[in-house]
Amino acid sequence: MHKFTTAFGVLVFAAMFSHSVEAKVPFFNASCPGKVDVHADTGGPIYIGGKQAKLKRFNENYYEARLGNITVSVTVSPDGSPDISYTGKGGANGVCQVKTKGVTDDATQDQGMPEQRPLRNTNAVAMGSLPAFCKGEASAAFGRRPTEITTNMAFRSGNRIVVQGYYPDGEGQKFFNCWFDPDGNFVSVN
Numbered sequence: 211m212h213k214f215t216t217a218f219g220v221l222v223f224a225a226m227f228s229h230s231v232e233a234k235v236p237f238f239n240a241s242c243p244g245k246v247d248v249h250a251d252t253g254g255p256i257y258i259g260g261k262q263a264k265l266k267r268f269n270e271n272y273y274e275a276r277l278g279n280i281t282v283s284v285t286v287s288p289d290g291s292p293d294i295s296y297t298g299k300g301g302a303n304g305v306c307q308v309k310t311k312g313v314t315d316d317a318t319q320d321q322g323m324p325e326q327r328p329l330r331n332t333n334a335v336a337m338g339s340l341p342a343f344c345k346g347e348a349s350a351a352f353g354r355r356p357t358e359i360t361t362n363m364a365f366r367s368g369n370r371i372v373v374q375g376y377y378p379d380g381e382g383q384k385f386f387n388c389w390f391d392p393d394g395n396f397v398s399v400n
Contacts, residue, residue: 235265235273235284235292242296243304243346248275248282250292258282282306295342301355304346305339307396335394337371340364344373344388347399352377352386364390370397 235256240248250256256263256275263275263282273284279299284292294306335343341361349356354377361375371390376383389397 234270236286236290238292238294239309240292240294240306241309242282242294242306243343244298244302244350246280246282246296246298246306248294248296248306250275250284256282256284293339296346301357302346302349303356304349305335305343307335307343335390335396337364337394340371340373340388340390340394341375343396344375344399347388347396348375348377348386351399352384361388366392 235250235252235254237252238248238250242248246259248256248258249260254265254273256265256273258275258277258280261277263277263280266274266276268274271286273286275282275284280296281298282294282296284294286292292308294308295304296306297303341364344364345356345359345361348354348359348361352359359375359377361373364371364373366372369392371392371394373388373390374385375388376385378384386399388399391397
């Protein structure tokens with residue numbers, strides 16, 4: 211009887227543990243600086259560059275997906291919307307821009323697939339996150355580590371938003387601008 215009770219307890223514990231680490235990530239598509247594309251199906255898995263990544267759940271609101279030297283961090287807001295960031299080779303990092311989220315589609319309903327609800331009204335990066343997003347884009351564009359790059363606060367310039375930044379160059383400082391549309395969608399860095 212004692213062996214049966216011990217074995218039963220181990221099975222119950224294993225079942226509880228395996229259930230508690232089940233990831234419930236939201237559906238999203240995101241583009242990260244350095245041309246890193248990320249896709250997640252509802253509940254997982256997460257794909258980085260089209261390849262399935264190893265998914266780890268830290269709690270009900272935070273997940274990490276790893277593939278090679280790239281780690282994608284997913285934070286789920288109380289409204290269910292994802293905030294995505296990444297770290298990569300050589301200290302590259304940045305805030306990823308969520309391009310699409312779940313959308314209701316009558317064709318998927320006809321096929322018996324679960325309904326995907328919109329999580330936010332915009333695909334834009336929040337104004338306060340634009341300097342970090344710009345740092346990631348500049349890191350990829352100029353081949354510099356993010357720790358070498360300094361970005362300033364975002365501000366509106368006409369009908370666009372700009373983040374100014376700089377990094378040390380052999381002869382002093384190299385200055386650049388990250389441009390965003392009026393909604394906070396990344397346009398370019400130069």
